[in-house]
Amino acid sequence: xxxxxxxxxxxxxxxxxxxxxxxxxxxxxxxxxxxxxxxxxxxxxxxxxxxxxxxxxxxxxxxxxxxxxxxxxxxxxxxxxxxxxxxxxxxxxxxxxxxxxxxxxx
Numbered sequence: 277x278x279x280x281x282x283x284x285x286x287x288x289x290x291x292x293x294x295x296x297x298x299x300x301x302x303x304x305x306x307x308x309x310x311x312x313x314x315x316x317x318x319x320x321x322x323x324x325x326x327x328x329x330x331x332x333x334x335x336x337x338x339x340x341x342x343x344x345x346x347x348x349x350x351x352x353x354x355x356x357x358x359x360x361x362x363x364x365x366x367x368x369x370x371x372x373x374x375x376x377x378x379x380x381x382x
Contacts, residue, residue: 294337326362
């Protein structure tokens with residue numbers, strides 16, 4: 277799946293679909309050691325980019341994803357719970373339709 281950039285600061289990225297209850301899309305930029313993910317659930321319209329992520333973490337995520345087990349737990353324990361080692365930022369939000377506004381009745 278390719279997600280188009282919403283600004284010049286965010287490149288077009290090709291995401292890997294992840295079968296997890298924690299994350300559902302992920303992309304690793306080897307030359308920058310950046311892992312971009314989209315979480316499932318309430319924050320599923322936001323993409324988070326983690327910095328300083330070594331390639332062995334990405335490769336392990338892919339292996340776990342192929343097996344269909346432990347992706348979320350591994351990601352949380354290895355990356356999310358270590359914000360000093362792997363700082364993150366929200367890089368963009370996917371397009372969400374705006375709710376229709378109801379007119380006022382007098």
